[in-house]
Amino acid sequence: MNSRERVLKLFKGEQVDRVPCFSGMGNVTEEGIKKLEYKFAAIHLDAEMMAKTAASTYKLFGFECGVVPVDLCVEAEAMGCVINVYPHAEGILYPTIKEKLIHNENEMDIAIPPDLAARGRVPLLKEAIKLLKEDIGNEVAVGSYVLGPFTLAGQIMELNDLLKLSFKKADKVAKLLDVMADAIIIVAKEYESAGVDFITVREMGATSDVLSPRVFKNLILPPLQKIIKELKAYSVLHICGKTNDIVTFMMEAKPTAISVEQKNDVVETRKKLGNDALIFGNYDPYNVLVSGTEDLVRSTIRKCIDDGVSAIWPGCDIWPTVPPQNMTAMMDETKKYGGKK
Amino acid sequence: MADEAKKKEILEKLRNGVIQYDEDTCKEAAQEALDAGLDANEAIFDGLVSGMEEVGRLFEAQEYFVPEILMCADALYAGLDILKPHCKQMDIGVKGxxxxxxxxxxxxxxxxxxxxxxxxxxxxxxxxxxxxxxxxxxxxxxxxxxxxxxxxxxxxxxxxxxxxxxxxxxxxxxxxxxxxxxxxxxxxxxxxxxxxxxxxxxxxxxxKEAIKMVSFLKKLRDEKAARQQ
Structure with a gap:
């Protein structure tokens, strides 16, 4: 069973020989970027560089996927925000939104540009997906990600205002989130047409560290349901931070799998959702994978498996400065221990 | 000096204004505090900050989330903007x-x-x-x-x-x-x-950390006041 078969079988709900070790979020490494002699800021703007960098984590370490994009600004940029890729940065800085689209409450009534699929880097992403598939698509599952509606709204307007309005004027926010959902669907459809096997919906901003489970259910869940219903590829719903109180709502969005991070008590989640639910997670990609020892990496992987994850999957983007020996330890431990449960 | 009952009422109003994220109440109470001759520092610490301490507690108990905290912060600032110009420099050995x-x-x-x-x-x-x-x-x-x-x-x-x-x-x-x-x-x-x-x-x-720090300042101030009496 190769990595591709393993991951696709898992998504289908079929038996696999062991848990796979992959991600639906960013996983490029400095090791890979160095070998390719690229500059980090450049890989976001060139389909070939993006695809080659994305493939390098599989090629160097056997990490069982290929995922583009690398940054989180594709949708907001296509909607009309201006991004900053920090072209002059020495180290690694991820692109951010420099200019928002909505500046105050009165500007919230926005429309999706009719040519959204042709704007910003959406075409570049399609090209990158095709290249990535040509390169390693027979060996691993190829994935992409979109933001969740609330997280995208938080890029398009001041997060501060969005949060307050989600309390004071929930109707207005619900309307905006519905527009965000439509935009996200358009982008996701483009990725699907380029041939991705799975799409992760990253609704990082709607964690229970920030919003109450009640607001999540009333405001965030409906547009998430709308998006996931439209997806033909396998879908993974990811939320950061505390999620134990909302995992059942996450399941109500009907993704193929849910993804949680280290703050989630997976034993509890498994109990709540039953044996058939696909739960991906839930190790700390910085404090374990980057700054931890190999021993910590190995013991964490074993704990994730013992707790009942369906796939070893990082809680967020893998930070590129990850030491190569820790990547190797993670893969090795997953292979050794991942079939025992 | 305002009489004790009136003072207590105003401080309570400031505190509740913050907890109930009510900017108007905070503004009104801040003005009342000044009109009644209350010490501005006292109105800030025993009214507004005291309210924020409770907000911190409510957040920890997961009764409040970030949107509520942001609204409480707006209410606090509404009061603070009025009181601050009337503050005497706090002489508590910590300035910075x-x-x-x-x-x-x-x-x-x-x-x-x-x-x-x-x-x-x-x-x-x-x-x-x-x-x-x-x-x-x-x-x-x-x-x-x-x-x-x-x-x-x-x-x-x-x-x-x-x-x-x-x-x-x-x-x-x-x-x-x-x-x-x-x-x-x-x-x-x-x-x-x-x-x-x-x-x-x-x-x-x-x-929480910042409240802790400010509460500590408040304690220093209270101790100093007690010593002076």
Missing amino acids: AVVIGTVEGDVHDIGKNLVKMMFDVAGFTVYDLGRDVPLDKFVEEQLKTDSELVCLSAMMTTSMVGMPKVIEKIKEKNPNCMIMIGGAPTSKELADKWGADGYAEDASNAL
Whole structure:
């Protein structure tokens, strides 16, 4: 069973020989970027560089996927925000939104540009997906990600205002989130047409560290349901931070799998959702994978498996400065221990 | 001096205005406090800050979430803006200036703004550099202002890694400057490893840490007042 078969079988709900070790979020490494002699800021703007960098984590370490994009600004940029890729940065800085689209409450009534699929880097992403598939698509599952509606709204307007309005004027926010959902669907459809096997919906901003489970259910869940219903590829719903109180709502969005991070008590989640639910997670990609020892990496992987994850999957983007020996330890431990449960 | 019952009523109104995120009530109560001749510092600490302490508790109990806290902060500022011009410089042996900002690569500033609020309340001079701030700017600003404290915030793992460079540069030039780091991906271990003096992992913890600090100032003030009597 190769990595591709393993991951696709898992998504289908079929038996696999062991848990796979992959991600639906960013996983490029400095090791890979160095070998390719690229500059980090450049890989976001060139389909070939993006695809080659994305493939390098599989090629160097056997990490069982290929995922583009690398940054989180594709949708907001296509909607009309201006991004900053920090072209002059020495180290690694991820692109951010420099200019928002909505500046105050009165500007919230926005429309999706009719040519959204042709704007910003959406075409570049399609090209990158095709290249990535040509390169390693027979060996691993190829994935992409979109933001969740609330997280995208938080890029398009001041997060501060969005949060307050989600309390004071929930109707207005619900309307905006519905527009965000439509935009996200358009982008996701483009990725699907380029041939991705799975799409992760990253609704990082709607964690229970920030919003109450009640607001999540009333405001965030409906547009998430709308998006996931439209997806033909396998879908993974990811939320950061505390999620134990909302995992059942996450399941109500009907993704193929849910993804949680280290703050989630997976034993509890498994109990709540039953044996058939696909739960991906839930190790700390910085404090374990980057700054931890190999021993910590190995013991964490074993704990994730013992707790009942369906796939070893990082809680967020893998930070590129990850030491190569820790990547190797993670893969090795997953292979050794991942079939025992 | 206002009579005790009236004073208590006004302080309670300020406190409740913050807890119930009611800007108008806070404004009204702040004006009443001034009209009644209440000490502005007292109105801030025993009214507004006392309300924020309760908000911190409600957040911890998961009755309040970030939207509520932001609204409470607006209410606090509504009162503070009126009271602050009437504050006497607090003579409690702690006065200071702080440089605060979110590091380059990060555009999140909610936690940073909550911490800033508590410094404003405590009467610090706050140099707010905003968000997405180039690392060297922190060092420059600290040297320029000779601030006792520098606060670095990062919400994303991806932007946090610039922090040790700033800490090193500042400590090299000014070993006595205290540095506090904050944001979801930070931890006590990282703070220790990077040589920072304190940390807060999220907005609520930042708020808690800042409340703790301001409560401590309040205690000093009360003790001093008690000694003087």
